[in-house]
Amino acid sequence: MTVQQRYLDLLRRSLINELYLENDARLLYVLGALQVGQGIEGDVLRNIRTRRPALVAKLAADREEGSPWWNVPVRQADGTEQIVSMRNFCDFTHSMIGAKRMRNIEECLDRVREENIPGDVAETGVWRGGAAVFMRGYLAAYGMDDRLVWAADSFEGLPKPTSQADLGFDYSSATTPILAVSLDEVRELFERYGLLDDGVRFLKGWFRDTLPAAPIKALSLLRLDGDLYESTRDGLQALHDKVVPGGFILVDDYGDFPPCRKAVDEFRAERGIDAPIVKVDWSGVYWRKAA
Numbered sequence: 001m002t003v004q005q006r007y008l009d010l011l012r013r014s015l016i017n018e019l020y021l022e023n024d025a026r027l028l029y030v031l032g033a034l035q036v037g038q039g040i041e042g043d044v045l046r047n048i049r050t051r052r053p054a055l056v057a058k059l060a061a062d063r064e065e066g067s068p069w070w071n072v073p074v075r076q077a078d079g080t081e082q083i084v085s086m087r088n089f090c091d092f093t094h095s096m097i098g099a100k101r102m103r104n105i106e107e108c109l110d111r112v113r114e115e116n117i118p119g120d121v122a123e124t125g126v127w128r129g130g131a132a133v134f135m136r137g138y139l140a141a142y143g144m145d146d147r148l149v150w151a152a153d154s155f156e157g158l159p160k161p162t163s164q165a166d167l168g169f170d171y172s173s174a175t176t177p178i179l180a181v182s183l184d185e186v187r188e189l190f191e192r193y194g195l196l197d198d199g200v201r202f203l204k205g206w207f208r209d210t211l212p213a214a215p216i217k218a219l220s221l222l223r224l225d226g227d228l229y230e231s232t233r234d235g236l237q238a239l240h241d242k243v244v245p246g247g248f249i250l251v252d253d254y255g256d257f258p259p260c261r262k263a264v265d266e267f268r269a270e271r272g273i274d275a276p277i278v279k280v281d282w283s284g285v286y287w288r289k290a291a
Contacts, residue, residue, distance in 0.1 A: 004141040011137045011193070015130040016063050016095040022048050022067070023057045026091045032074045035084055065281050066098020067102040088178045094189060095130020097225075097252060100281040102134055107224070108286065109138050110275045112220045117246045119220035124207055124235040125252070127179065129186040131223060145199065150216055152203035153237075155183040158227060159206060165229035188198035208233055211238035219238040219243045225252035229259035236267045238284045245291040256283040 019234035025048045033040050039183040044051040055072075061221050070087040095102065111117070115210070123132045123141070139147055157173035162271070173180035183204055190196035203210045207226065211234060217244045224235045243249060253260040254277070264291030267273075275287040 002091045007141050008106055008134070008138060011134060012099065012106075013168050014193075015094045015134055016066075016099060016102065016221050017286060018060075018063055018099070020260060021056060021063070024090070024092075025052060025059055027057075028055065028070075028072050028086060029198070031086050031090060032072050032084070032117070034147055035074050036076055039144065047150040062098075063093075064099045066096060066101050066283060068165060074191045084218065086144065088176065091178050093130070094128050094133070096127065097131055097284070098281065101250075101252065101284040102131070102145070103287070104250065104280045104284065104286060105221075108136060108221055108250065109135070111142065112248070113142055115246065117243075117244060119218035119244045119247060120148040120150060120216060121221040121223075122152065122216065122219055122227060122239060123151045123223040124211065124239070125225035125227065125231065126151045126186060128181050129189045131225070131269065132186075132200070133136065133190055133193050133195055133203045135221075135223075136200055137193065140195060147199070147220070150201065152207065152210060152214070153181075153183075154206055155186065155204050156180055158235050159231070161228065161230075163228070163259075164260050165232040167256065169228060171227060207234035207238070211235060214238070216242055220247045221250065222248070223252065224249040224260075227253050227257050232260045232263035233267065236263065238266070240271075245289055247289050249285055249289065250280075250284065252284050254283065254285040255279070257282075 011162055013058050026045055029041055029052060049056050059069050070091050071083050071085050073081045074084045075081050079239050121135045126132045133151055136149045158171045160172045161170055171179055190200060203214055222239050222243050224231050224232055251264055254264055273291055277285050279285055
């Protein structure tokens with residue numbers, strides 16, 4: 001393993017919080033106990049990996065797949081179990097895309113570097129900024145200083161659904177406040193990792209307003225993480241044509257969100273795109289633009 005690979009491995013593990021997985025398990029244990037009025041055992045907190053091995057194992061598997069690790073089974077007073085979502089209280093990772101999708105970014109950028117495919121990299125929908133931080137870390141590790149990382153987001157959370165295809169998928173700040181992360185918070189995360197510099201450009205606002213006029217000339221990699229039909233469609237319409245031949249289009253929510261999948265399938269059909277869609281994990285996919 002090269003020095004660059006070691007750095008990127010450590011960066012990935014930090015961004016998805018594999019390094020301190022036990023602390024996430026402790027937090028879920030405490031919240032679950034409080035949910036049903038149970039006492040908190042000090043020995044469980046100290047030795048969470050041995051006292052709650054199933055909880056720690058589930059967290060590890062969910063971080064690999066980028067699955068919702070915050071859904072926790074809580075035993076009720078009557079002995080039954082109820083699945084309780086702790087998402088808005090304890091989702092403190094810097095990225096929720098998981099190890100497989102993070103490694104997919106690295107593998108695609110390996111091809112970009114090895115084949116000298118020109119163009120910047122961009123992400124539409126950055127949340128706390130973890131995936132974009134990883135992209136900047138990759139470019140820095142390999143001295144690819146002639147490329148920019150474009151991070152586009154409302155930095156106010158997801159929009160309220162307006163398209164018919166998005167009805168029933170309201171993840172706006174009123175319902176899912178954990179998704180509303182300010183630009184200052186994202187900039188601070190880049191700075192915390194030592195990666196906030198002139199190689200990062202932020203595009204603040206709704207995609208329909210910012211992306212068509214964005215001063216992006218060419219992209220070697222485009223990562224779409226807008227969840228909704230309209231957000232995904234806006235990203236494809238504005239930026240797909242800027243992806244150079246041989247470049248990559250990564251879609252975070254294709255397997256998870258029907259509105260996202262609908263937007264991708266419609267766009268590809270309209271453009272006659274027949275490049276195979278490659279599955280990364282239960283949610284993420286990518287394809288490579290024809291050379």
